[in-house]
Amino acid sequence: MSLVFYYSPMSSATPVQWSFEELGVPHEKVLIDLQAGDQRKPEFLAINPNGKVPTIVHDGTPIFESAAIQIYLGETFGVEKGLFPAPGPKRGEAMKWIVWANVAAGEALSRLFRNTSDRVPAEQRNPKAAEVARADLGGLLRMLDDALKGKEYLLGTFSLVDVHLSSWIDYVGMTGVDLKPHAAMGAWLARCCERPAYKKVMGR
Numbered sequence: 001m002s003l004v005f006y007y008s009p010m011s012s013a014t015p016v017q018w019s020f021e022e023l024g025v026p027h028e029k030v031l032i033d034l035q036a037g038d039q040r041k042p043e044f045l046a047i048n049p050n051g052k053v054p055t056i057v058h059d060g061t062p063i064f065e066s067a068a069i070q071i072y073l074g075e076t077f078g079v080e081k082g083l084f085p086a087p088g089p090k091r092g093e094a095m096k097w098i099v100w101a102n103v104a105a106g107e108a109l110s111r112l113f114r115n116t117s118d119r120v121p122a123e124q125r126n127p128k129a130a131e132v133a134r135a136d137l138g139g140l141l142r143m144l145d146d147a148l149k150g151k152e153y154l155l156g157t158f159s160l161v162d163v164h165l166s167s168w169i170d171y172v173g174m175t176g177v178d179l180k181p182h183a184a185m186g187a188w189l190a191r192c193c194e195r196p197a198y199k200k201v202m203g204r
C-alpha cells in the first residue's frame with residue numbers, strides 16, 4: 001500500500017493531518033511550501049491541477065478536496081477503528097456534516113473574508129456584503145450549535161466528522177468570529193481540541 005499526503009501546516013490540510021493522527025495509518029508526508037510556490041510546480045499540478053493542499057495519492061490515485069479526502073479516509077480506514085460509520089444512514093449523516101462544513105459554512109466564511117480582509121484590495125470589499133456574510137455565518141453556527149445540544153459529539157461518539165468540523169470551527173474562531181453565543185458548540189469544540197492528536201498537529 002502506498003499513501004502520500006501533501007500538506008502545509010495551518011491550512012486546509014490541518015483537519016486531514018489530524019485524521020491521519022487519529023487513524024494511525026502509515027503514510028508518507030510531503031510538505032508543500034505555499035510561500036515558495038511549490039503548489040504551482042508542474043510535478044504537483046500533475047497530481048492536483050487545482051494547485052492546492054490537501055491532496056493525497058493512494059496507490060497511485062490522486063484525491064483532492066479536503067471533504068472528499070476525509071470521507072475517503074473515513075470509509076477506507078476509519079470504520080474498523082470506530083472513527084467513521086459503516087455504510088448506511090449514519091454514514092450519510094457523516095457525509096452531510098463534512099460537506100456542509102466545506103460547502104455551506106465555507107462559502108459564508110470565504111464571503112466574509114473577501115469583504116473584510118486587508119489581503120483583498122479595498123475597492124473589492126463591500127461593507128454591506130460583509131454584514132450579510134457575518135449574519136449568514138452566524139445562522140450556520142447556530143445550526144451547528146442546535147445539532148450539538150445534548151450531545152457529546154455530532155454522531156454521538158467521537159468520529160472524523162468531529163475532527164473535520166471542530167478543526168474548521170477552531171479556525172473560524174481564530175479569524176475573529178465570536179463563537180461565545182454558541183455554548184453547546186463551544187463545549188464540544190473544547191472537548192475536541194483536548195484530543196492529543198489535535199494538540200500534536202497544532203503544536204499546542
Ligand SMILES: N[C@@H](CCC(=O)N[C@@H](CS)C(=O)NCC(=O)O)C(=O)O
Nearest residue numbers: 011012039051052053054065066067
Ligand atoms: N476546497 C479546498 C481548498 C483548499 C485550499 O484552498 N488550500 C489552500 C491552503 S488553505 C491552498 O493550497 N492554497 C494555495 C494556493 O491557492 O495557491 C479543500 O477543501 O481542499
